[in-house]
Amino acid sequence: xxxxxxxxxxxxxxxxxxxxxxxxxxxxxxxxxxxxxxxxxxxxxxxxxxxxxxxxxxxxxxxxxxxxxxxxxxxxxxxxxxxxxxxxxxxxxxxxxxxxxxxxxxxxxxxxxxxxxxxxxxxxxxxxxxxxxxxxxxxx
Amino acid sequence: xxxxxxxxxxxxxxxxxxxxxxxxxxxxxxxxxxxxxxxxxxxxxxxxxxxxxxxxxxxxxxxxxxxxxxxxxxxxxxxxxxxxxxxxxxxxxxxxxxxxxxxxxxxxxxxxxxxxxxxxxxxxxxxxxxxxxxxx
Numbered sequence: 001x002x003x004x005x006x007x008x009x010x011x012x013x014x015x016x017x018x019x020x021x022x023x024x025x026x027x028x029x030x031x032x033x034x035x036x037x038x039x040x041x042x043x044x045x046x047x048x049x050x051x052x053x054x055x056x057x058x059x060x061x062x063x064x065x066x067x068x069x070x071x072x073x074x075x076x077x078x079x080x081x082x083x084x085x086x087x088x089x090x091x092x093x094x095x096x097x098x099x100x101x102x103x104x105x106x107x108x109x110x111x112x113x114x115x116x117x118x119x120x121x122x123x124x125x126x127x128x129x130x131x132x133x134x135x136x137x138x139x140x
Numbered sequence: 141x142x143x144x145x146x147x148x149x150x151x152x153x154x155x156x157x158x159x160x161x162x163x164x165x166x167x168x169x170x171x172x173x174x175x176x177x178x179x180x181x182x183x184x185x186x187x188x189x190x191x192x193x194x195x196x197x198x199x200x201x202x203x204x205x206x207x208x209x210x211x212x213x214x215x216x217x218x219x220x221x222x223x224x225x226x227x228x229x230x231x232x233x234x235x236x237x238x239x240x241x242x243x244x245x246x247x248x249x250x251x252x253x254x255x256x257x258x259x260x261x262x263x264x265x266x267x268x269x270x271x272x273x274x275x276x
Contacts, residue, residue: 001272001275002273002275003241003242003270003271003272004271004273005268005269005270006268006269006270006271008266008267008268054238054239054242057158057160057161058156058169058170058236059156059233059234059235060236060238061238061270063169064268139273140143
């Protein structure tokens with residue numbers, strides 16, 4: 001039986017949305033308040049969904065401790081309490097939540113080699129969330 | 141096709157243990173969840189059914205009937221129970237969130253003649269849930 005396991009994590013980070021190739025006016029027009037030169041912060045909520053056959057011996061799709069350890073090491077410790085504009089993953093990339101969701105998915109895809117990573121969902125605020133499933137369609 | 145989700149909660153205790161493992165293996169694999177006296181959760185079940193809207197009633201499903209089925213097949217069975225000891229399928233299967241979701245699907249499938257099952261989602265905690273879509 002195939003099941004989908006989702007765990008939610010939280011981290012706080014700051015960012016500024018700015019593209020050096022745009023003029024100051026373009027940046028303000030496109031990014032609005034998010035272009036404030038001093039940046040601003042979010043309490044991000046991250047949902048990681050993995051899927052697979054339920055192991056008949058353990059009753060689990062994947063070892064939760066292993067998932068926690070991987071996500072904390074590869075994502076939370078990497079981005080938590082950072083200014084994303086200064087994190088090397090975002091050199092030359094605007095650290096929007098779209099790009100952050102994609103980046104997190106790519107990192108975890110590499111790290112979670114023994115289970116299928118289905119989807120990453122990032123809540124930037126209680127009103128905005130971003131989901132990324134790589135090359136696959138999202139399943140609801 | 142319209143998807144309708146009904147949410148309900150139940151409180152239950154469980155522990156994780158496979159008698160085919162050694163005590164050391166059980167402790168290593170399941171950690172604190174292996175405590176034989178069990179521990180508890182407030183589970184949340186989100187049941188999603190799907191179907192076309194009935195042109196006369198405007199319903200995908202009569203929620204009164206759905207609620208009755210959920211009470212009978214899930215809540216009466218699992219609410220305020222020690223899952224390992226009181227729910228028949230968990231005498232042999234480990235009552236992980238995955239197996240609870242699958243168990244609920246199996247219990248509802250034959251009786252849910254009022255709508256088509258789409259997804260069973262079980263939250264063990266607000267930050268941990270499993271989805272089952274009936275796939276083998």
